Amino acid sequence: MKRLSLALVSLAAIGLAMPIAASAQDKVTVEFWTMSLKPKFTPYFQNLVKQYEAANPTVKIEWVDVPWDVIQSKLTASIAAGQPPALVALNVPWAYEYSLNGVIQPVDGLFGKDIGLYADGAIKDVTFNGKAYGFPHYNGASILAYNKTLFAKAGITKVPATLDEQLATAKTLKAKTGQAGFSPALGKIAGVFMQEGLPLVENNKAVFNSPKHVAMLAKFADAYKSGALLKDNLFAEDNFQTSIDAYKSGRLGQLVAPPSALTRVRDDAKDIYAVTEVAPAPLSASKIAAGGWLFHFAVPKGISGPTLAEAGKFGKFVTNDVNQVEFSKLAGTFPTTKKAAQDPFFQSLKSDAGAFEKGVATGARSLDSIRTLYVAGVPDYEVLNKRLQDATEAAVIGRKDIKVSLDEAAAFWNTKLAAK
Incomplete structure (x- = not known):
């Protein structure tokens, strides 16, 4: 009997020492939609999801890429069915109309103090009637x-x-x-x-x-x-x-x-x-x-509770400094965070830099005016x-x-x- 008791205690101790993997039922699912980014950006987003899930074992990330010409109708249908994505990529004109009609919800509370990390022009772009409606992802600049x-x-x-x-x-x-x-x-x-x-x-x-x-x-x-x-x-x-x-x-x-x-x-x-x-x-x-034409991740109406909280965390992760720089390198776009725009990729010019390289650095320095x-x-x-x-x-x-x-x-x- 003593041996059995000791064995049970030992197993309990081992259980306390070892992390318990979250079951599928325990995980919070965050589905996010991008717009016409497959197949070029498939490895990039697959790696992004892998990184995030490894660091957040209680969260499951599902990436869906939707063609730009059907994303609006698909979003409307998903909301009507009560199954909207937690995050959806939108341009600013669409987001403005959606904010007026209550299709998307403000994300100021999800930003917190991190809103100050983004370029002023980018935050102004996603702000309607005094509230921010998305996580700025990438932009253009002339x-x-x-x-x-x-x-x-x-x-x-x-x-x-x-x-x-x-x-x-x-x-x-x-x-x-x-x-x-x-x-x-x-x-x-x-x-x-x-x-x-x-x-x-x-x-x-x-x-x-x-x-x-x-x-x-x-x-x-x-x-x-x-x-x-x-x-x-x-x-x-x-x-x-x-x-x-x-x-x-x-x-x-x-x-x-x-x-x-x-x-x-x-x-x-x-x-x-x-x-x-x-x-x-x-x-x-x-x-x-x-030259500005901002894309960002908005949160549709109907997203709440733990899913809303995790959507905010993932939205900030996708649009953080490191990930924005990597995306810009692949896409030829400009980032929307202040620190990313100062990355050596944009600003470290070689002595023999040509007009193109100078143009990239110049555009990155103008993001607050875009x-x-x-x-x-x-x-x-x-x-x-x-x-x-x-x-x-x-x-x-x-x-x-x-x-x-x-x-x-x-x-x-x-x-x-x-x-x-």
Whole structure:
């Protein structure tokens, strides 16, 4: 009997000394959705899950990658069925609409003091009505590339830091070198207005025919008349390709684009790449730089209790400094935490660093100024935007008086808005 008692005590002691693995029933499951990241990022996320589960044995992580064109409908269906993911990757415009409709929930309580680790611009992007609605994951950023030879020929010694300076530089480049100096995306005039702090709609009425809006278009019209603006696809919805082609051929003095665009200059036009220098993208009057398009992980409604708590921990893990740097290396994107942006991958430049490497470092230093600009809450926006684009083209090329053109477009908008 004594032996038996001792054996039982010994087994009990061993049980106390050995960690007990959590059963499947005891584990908290955190399902998270990414958007169109397979197969390129499969090893990355599989490793991420493996690391997290090893460090958190009471948590089971399930990764689901959903094509971008069905993720919204799939999310809606999962919420209706009472089985939403704990985290879902969203862009900012979608998240804004979802926050208004209660589809996603604030995560301020899950952030805690860690909210200060993220770039100011990233947190502003996911903050609606004073509450944060997601864990910032990755972002875009543009830089200003310019042709040093053309700048020197034109006698330009100061790199433009604002839109006004950029337009003035463009006019000087045209006058002194004969080449266009700037290629603004006037087909996206709504975004240009917003970047400069000029609203499109207030109190359900179009306001883009104000004196400030008219004055801005007048600046573009003046530059257009002088030949300073590249006319190739100037009013198209997307003039990115034509702008790069013009820069590669030496027909454009300034290019605002993501650093990755410079790899095309490097590969296709080595002579132009050799005389390319970079600087931060000019800031608007509202201190916003171009190029932001943030993706983040939001928490759908219906997630609560232990699952909500674990979703917060995993959301911070996926978007921490180390993991963001590794993702950026694979994706060619920019991180959204302050420390990650200072990582040697972005900032340690070799003595022979080219324009691309300099562009990456420059973009990483501008993250607090990067914002995602979008139009929200405007019904039939595509129809309305086309009318504004047409009005902008007529005004800038001089086919119609600027104020008259914007007044007519605003009247069209107001008729449509009043009918909704």
